[in-house]
Amino acid sequence: MSSDLESAALERKAKLQALRKKRETETSDIEGDSKRVKEDVGGVSGSDRPILKFRNYKPKDETLQNLQMPRAKPESVDEQIEQHLNAAKEKESSKEVNLLSLAPRKPDWDLKRDVAKKLEKLERRTQRAIVELIRERLATGDVNLADVVASSTETENWNADQYD
Structure with missing residues (x-):
């Protein structure tokens, strides 16, 4: 019975030692992470990690408070x-009223x-017809050139007065 107790005590000791070692490795990992964070804070970083910027969070750690935006x-x-x-x-006052746009x-x-x-x-056709008539009159040779031109300008003026 005493051997059973001794063996159980040894087992517990071994478990406690294993837990202590595990705790020590975890704390060393945390310290290593905090060193990396401090390096990132200082801008000295060997890796391509992004720099921390706290916009909406106020960190409690003093080393991280200078990263707060x-x-x-x-x-x-x-x-x-x-x-x-x-x-x-200014635009409204600079516009002047255009009377033509208001008039019906x-x-x-x-x-x-x-x-x-x-x-x-139709005007193009009438001009061509007038030119042809003048050529016909000139071809017959009966009428003076000045009279033909004067009569054609008189008819053009008359037509313009009629359509305006």
Whole structure:
């Protein structure tokens, strides 16, 4: 029975020693990690680890407190709004009222707009016809050139007065 107690005591001793060794290795790992963190804090890092920046967290460790980012202050929007409002007021005051845009249009303005292309074609045709008539008169030789040109300008003026 005493041997059973002695063997149990030896087993417990061995377990306790193993636990102590395990605890010592864990504390040495933690100390090694804290050394690495201190190196990262100082900027001396052999590895490609990112530098810690605490934006929303206030660390309790004194070595990490210098990594805390300063609190951001929101910008005031009031100044920007005032600038936009002042710019809008300047634009409104700089615009002058155009009397033509206020005046009502003639009732047939849309008809003139639609017919304008057709009138251009017709004017080109009338000019060609006038030129042909002048050539015919000159070919017969009966009429003086100055009289023919004068009569054609008179007809053009008459046509322009009619359509305006």
